[in-house]
Amino acid sequence: MTLALHHIVVDCEDAGRLAAFWSEVLGRAVREGADAASAFIPEGGPGEAGWLFFRVPEKKVAKNRMHVDFVAGDREAEVLRLVGLGATLVDDHDEWNTRWSVLQDPDGNEFCVVQGR
Structure with a gap:
């Protein structure tokens, strides 16, 4: 069995705002219904993962792992x-x-x- 990347998930303060930024970066539209709590940029094409954004209560405090x-x-x-x-x-x-x-x-x-x- 082989794994394939499905989604990149990002915890954030405002999912709609961050999805709008990444939408411009990637040149792909945010799916309708995005808000401060959750947002989704669908897969682009073969090998292009979707991006999920979820609001979390804690702030980022250190370098990404x-x-x-x-x-x-x-x-x-x-x-x-x-x-x-x-x-x-x-x-x-x-x-x-x-x-x-x-x-x-x-x-x-x-x-x-x-x-x-």
Whole structure:
């Protein structure tokens, strides 16, 4: 048996607000009915997981134990686009023959954008 990624689930303060941000990032629409408690961005195509957002009472207080990495042909341009959408650039790295940027979404969740080859 083989596993396949089905959904990426994000705990947050305002599910509708965070889903709207990730909707712009991913270029996929939020399903109708999103509110502050829960929101859903459906699967895009083959191999593209859906994204679920759920409001939780506690605030984020530490670094993510797991995060999402994206790859971009023009990392610098993509980082500028994401910052324009509301992300925060945390740091840029150039190690192990790889360049990547660490960002945070509007709720402080870390994610990375890696330079494609």
